[in-house]
Amino acid sequence: MDPRNPRPRRRLGAAATVHDVARLARVSAITVSRALNKPDQLSGDTLERVRAAIARTGYTPNLLAGALRSAKSRLVAAVVPTIAGPVFLDTIQSLTDALDAKGYQLLLGQAGYAASREDVLLDAIIGSRPVGIVLTGMAHSPEGRRRLAAARIPIVETWDLGPEPIDMAVGFAHEPIGKAVHEYLRRLGRRRLAVISADDERARRRAAGFGRAAPAEWIAAPATFASGREGLARLLARDARIDAVFCSSDLVALGVLTEAHARGIAVPHDLAVVGFGDLQFSAGVVPAITTVSVDGKRIGAIAASMIIDRAEGRRVKNRVVDVGFALVRRASA
């Protein structure tokens, strides 16, 4: 370092930089960098001095600067429609867990339901140059798909298995679930089948799989407890002899159970109820809810490993993973 023109000491209030640490430890800036990133390249003595200087200055490396220079960030972005539904939580949690076990950070975006917002959000995300993007439960616009593909960032689409993934995908097909539930209920001898389905893309496809095989009552509703109560009331108003309901969420199923109880309808004797999601309470309520279980944690974990593999230069063998589903037989059907 040229002593005639030393870098000025940092002003108070500004964060410490490599140079502040370097000056204190009497080494060059790159040595500080190496102390953090490649410590075994340094002599024990230097390392010691640098570490002491880091502690004294309270230095925290500016990761943005490092990412810019090395073109390697440790940011992974995830996009969900909204976080306040219980459905994707397991996925987001296991995703985050797996990521920060490897030192990656999660940038979370809520796309909401307006397509216009989605494009703005994607721009902001792509602008952050994450090492990967995980899309969860989204029907993306053609424009969005184009942007994502053009960004040449590893992308994992989850909770769904479309015919043409942008890049990679982990999830399951939704129609077969509807079909499986339908067959199950038929085998139980149920004949007047009904559906209470949320209005999102995937729930609609499950309902289609259920309904394609046989005509069924159907009410579009958000995936809430209240929808379940109200939905059953409405279905019964249309046809009092309904003997089975397939709900697009266990929360809805719980509402149906509650409404049935209030009306003195016996479950499963008079009415079989099947939910979706196998939520926390589903096994415990009375009667326990028969439901379709999907391993959301596994989806998150696989998505994380796909992104990390790519980030670290490894090839991903299976770019499309079907995690399947399980029909969990309990008391309600």
Add this chain to the structure above:
Amino acid sequence: MDPRNPRPRRRLGAAATVHDVARLARVSAITVSRALNKPDQLSGDTLERVRAAIARTGYTPNLLAGALRSAKSRLVAAVVPTIAGPVFLDTIQSLTDALDAKGYQLLLGQAGYAASREDVLLDAIIGSRPVGIVLTGMAHSPEGRRRLAAARIPIVETWDLGPEPIDMAVGFAHEPIGKAVHEYLRRLGRRRLAVISADDERARRRAAGFGRAAPAEWIAAPATFASGREGLARLLARDARIDAVFCSSDLVALGVLTEAHARGIAVPHDLAVVGFGDLQFSAGVVPAITTVSVDGKRIGAIAASMIIDRAEGRRVKNRVVDVGFALVRRASA
């Protein structure tokens, strides 16, 4: 631009930069920057040309680079213990909504329960130089507090109102809730009161507020449905004449209701049940759950506005906001 030494065309595979756009639009790089950030400083003609070039190149600005140079990012970090509890979801959602309405992005960290992990996480977060950090439902280590304070980044602690906030705080005091529930149950004539409480800091303080006024049965349990069923069973084994239970979550309360129903215990006649959180299903189940409601959305919205105010250079008048709570009387007590 010196034609003898032009910046090389971008290699295929690398993202477009200001320079690529600039070359195409026959302007300088800074003009591209202005087209995006200060469009009214440019002539209509130039603006047009730049915009066309942006569209053709599929340019998405590298926000990291911009943030580095201008020392202004649009990143806000939030830390939760874990995302997979229903409690903080409303807060995170309204936080995100408010933030991205103003063009800010959310960096989400899960601190987990290991204190060691917390420090690593905080370093990663501080290293991302967010414009603000929102701490939700965390009891932070002294070391963590020090780091946060040293980072000189606006901090909002939420869901709790400690005696000495690091910087700003939005939440409520927990002891008074326990006290209010206790008084309510006493007024209903209940005399053998019990608590089923999760083992986190805040739940423990609510239980303390409840118990300080009178001795009460108490079982530490995670805030799950299963804890409710099992908790009630255990409490009854200790004292069969218990006539009221205060649960640290409505999920626990639902478990208690279920267990009571299974045992033929009438709620509220034989047993009064009070929950916490006013979750989605709480008003709808039978009997509807009497609970303590806290406006999580409001907490998120206020936290967002505090951070944004600071980020944009405005002073925050009230650095500590108490959003209070409400005892919602329903059928279960």
Add this chain to the structure above:
DNA sequence: ATGAAAGCGCTAACAC
């Protein structure tokens, strides 16, 4: 209204 030069904080590449 537009541009040239400089530099944010860091690390790759190349010395020695």
Add this chain to the structure above:
DNA sequence: GTGTTAGCGCTTTCAT
């Protein structure tokens, strides 16, 4: 082992 130089992509500052 350690240092020097340069430059990631952008925007600030100063000039025209």
